[in-house]
Amino acid sequence: MFYLEEVENMRLADEAVYLGRAMHEEIASDSPKTEDGKPRGHKLFYLDSARFGLKGRVDAIHHRNGSWIPYEHKRGRAKRNVEGKPESWPSDTLQVRAYAMLIEEATGKVVSEGRVRYHSDNITVRVPLDDEGRNSVLQHIERARELRRAGVLPPINKNEYACANCSLAPACLPEEERLLKNPQWEP
Secondary structure, three states: OHHHHHHOOOOOOOHHHHHHHHHHHHHHHOOOEOOOOOEOEEEEEEEEEOOOOEEEEEEEEEEEOOEEEEEEEEOOOOEEOOOOOEEOOHHHHHHHHHHHHHHHHHHOOOOOEEEEEEOOOOEEEEEEOOHHHHHHHHHHHHHHHHHHHHOOOOOOOOOHHHHHOOOOHHHHOHHHHHHHHOOOOOO
16 A cells, blocks of 8 residues: 555545545544643644654654653454454554654654554554554654665555455456466455
8 A cells, every 4th residue: 555655656545535534524523621621632633754764743642750642543443362462453553653763853842652443343442652663663663765766666455355346446456366366366
């Protein structure tokens, strides 16, 4: 998805994309307040960093106990671990951690967590930001730079389910690619 959107500048929107945009617009118009009526956080906060080569729009930033916490809102459901406990999906984890690092750079303050709100099952998942999490973001940034430099579409996602729900599938053609590699493959 990164390559098609950020290198090829290809954007396709399907029903899920439009529903997600509508949800974000609704969230932006409904600003939560503290008990004394003051805004609890900021909505749709734009951040960018030349150092990281990142830019993004954080859905919400809340200030709690002297700390900034970025929130990412998702229409779908949380991932479940083997015990059935909710977790954030890897791409959501990466996204909210990157936002936390952008906030750290902008404020000069350490951000120790982010949160992902999954609206389909009404669950908020805490995503810690530690050195391992920061290193993961930096590794993904480097991989993105490599993809941009190479200028060659990377192989399709091995996860067929991810492709089935991707708005870019009509451009990426993952099913056709799988059939070319394996004529016995069936969707």
